[in-house]
Amino acid sequence: MRMDVLGLQAFVSIAERGSFRAAASHLNLSQTALSHRIRKLEESLATPLLLRTTRQVSLTPAGLALLPRARKIFEELGSAIDEVRADAKDSGEQVVMGCLPTVAMHCMPGVIAEFEKRYDGFRVRVHDNSASEIASKVQSGEAEFGVTIVAANRWDLELKPVVKEPFLLVCHSSMPLAQSESLTWAQLQGLPLVRISAETGNRILIDDALGSRRETLTWRYEVQRVITAVSLVRSAIGYAIVPQLALDIVDAGELVAIPLRSPTVTRTLGIITRKNLPLKPPARYLLKLISEALKRSVSAR
Structure with missing residues (x-):
């Protein structure tokens, strides 16, 4: 009744x-x-x-x-x-977004400082998660938008590419090959490599680009996050392949980053939003600042 x-x-x-x-x-x-x-x-x-x-x-x-x-x-x-x-x-006084950890570490401090100049008092909540987790949070409405890897998209999400970012080899300055200006993937054969979990999306991109050649490499260790891979490299027990923006967590005094070629492997970073759901002005402005910061960061290196 x-x-x-x-x-x-x-x-x-x-x-x-x-x-x-x-x-x-x-x-x-x-x-x-x-x-x-x-x-x-x-x-x-x-x-x-x-x-x-x-x-x-x-x-x-x-x-x-x-x-x-x-x-x-x-x-x-x-x-x-x-x-x-x-x-x-x-909810009207905050912006909630998803962001890859490497992007969050590199871009968000400066972006948030600039955002507060226009929207003083607004809170910014950042979910620094993997690509799949970011897509899920945007899809569910928990996050208004996400900064993530451009990959196979979900039907109810809209994805806009922003910038291409190369992968680099990171090694300890005391290790062989540390003085190289660039390296081919063939030169990595036999080296103890740190592999990052497929959940991040980075591993899938590398595997797809290398094809069968990935089986000739020695993936001795596997971790969940880029920062963990870099910590292993800092201990001089292996080499890691990381996105360019991850260099913010590389101590230049101990570690060096070397470009890779034949092939050059990149990941495309972009913005995902829910289809047919316009962002509020603060979220649009924050998204604009992030896009500009990404383009500056990748082109400057």
């Missing part, structure tokens, strides 16, 4: 004020309209709730049983409305 919210509201108001006149005034209704609501509620319940006399209004046993429950319904409804309003206010 559908809940008669207006009837319950009228009933609670009369019970709390003791008269139809006071209740009608509180609800900004005529006494006729108020009486109609009560009559409709009582008919739906098949029992009277109020006893009316010329001097006062009192509650029937059914009315006495219903009143505390009806009050609880309106208390919970009021709390729910307050929570929705608070959430709406909070």
